[in-house]
Amino acid sequence: MLAGFAAGARRTARLVLPPTCLSCNVPLAEDHALCGSCWARTPFLSPPWCMRLGRPFSFDLGEGALSPQAIASPPVFDRARAACAFSGPARDLVHGLKYADRAALARAMGRWMARAGAELLKDKPLVMPVPLHRTRLWQRRFNQAALLAREVARMSDVPLRLDALERVRATSRQVGLSARARAQNVRRAFRVSPDAAGLVAGRPVVIVDDVFTTGATVSACARVLKRSGATRVDVLTFALADADIPAG
Numbered sequence: 001m002l003a004g005f006a007a008g009a010r011r012t013a014r015l016v017l018p019p020t021c022l023s024c025n026v027p028l029a030e031d032h033a034l035c036g037s038c039w040a041r042t043p044f045l046s047p048p049w050c051m052r053l054g055r056p057f058s059f060d061l062g063e064g065a066l067s068p069q070a071i072a073s074p075p076v077f078d079r080a081r082a083a084c085a086f087s088g089p090a091r092d093l094v095h096g097l098k099y100a101d102r103a104a105l106a107r108a109m110g111r112w113m114a115r116a117g118a119e120l121l122k123d124k125p126l127v128m129p130v131p132l133h134r135t136r137l138w139q140r141r142f143n144q145a146a147l148l149a150r151e152v153a154r155m156s157d158v159p160l161r162l163d164a165l166e167r168v169r170a171t172s173r174q175v176g177l178s179a180r181a182r183a184q185n186v187r188r189a190f191r192v193s194p195d196a197a198g199l200v201a202g203r204p205v206v207i208v209d210d211v212f213t214t215g216a217t218v219s220a221c222a223r224v225l226k227r228s229g230a231t232r233v234d235v236l237t238f239a240l241a242d243a244d245i246p247a248g
């Protein structure tokens with residue numbers, strides 16, 4: 001009865017409110033999309049990029065080329081990919097995922113992530129979000145990484161494990177911390193849930209989060225997954241901070 005009412009209300013809202021741009025709200029012909037102007041200003045990332053870190057190169061150095069950062073300090077995870085640089089409309093979408101029409105945003109963001117991460121997803125890895133600690137989950141009521149992971153898994157037809165990673169220690173917010181402080185903050189914060197340990201062993205894994213900043217959080221997750229026997233741990237985020245998109 002109530003479900004029927006909700007569906008009816010949604011249909012009514014759909015008639016009254018035409019689809020709008022996910023970023024600037026101008027009316028559009030289709031749902032879950034950006035207008036032409038916002039699309040053009042969204043800093044989508046594409047190859048050529050560093051094979052390990054997914055940071056764009058200004059020219060093609062050939063398959064498997066590594067950035068100076070990846071050579072100087074090889075990451076714990078195997079490969080990272082992001083759909084966009086963390087600027088312009090991409091930044092608005094990340095912030096909007098916390099407040100606005102989350103389902104519509106997650107659908108579009110997940111679609112772009114699935115495209116950027118196609119090579120990470122092609123051998124059917126287990127997809128799992130970076131977890132929130134339960135006190136933070138209780139305050140916020142939802143985990144935006146989980147919304148994105150669900151869409152990525154659905155788009156790519158790969159298995160989703162929302163509960164495989166657990167945050168066993170509440171950590172301070174990473175915003176405003178130095179790279180070293182971030183790494184220290186998340187040390188021993190995660191574990192593979194006892195139920196999922198058998199599942200992870202011998203399997204490739206893709207960890208999903210909204211923004212890749214220093215990589216401290218996903219590295220802490222990758223460490224426990226590798227310890228549990230994951231054959232490969234890749235990272236897929238919607239946005240990449242300090243991406244230095246090549247001009248032209």
Ligand SMILES: [Zn+2]
Nearest residue numbers: 021024035038
């Ligand atoms: Zn727009």
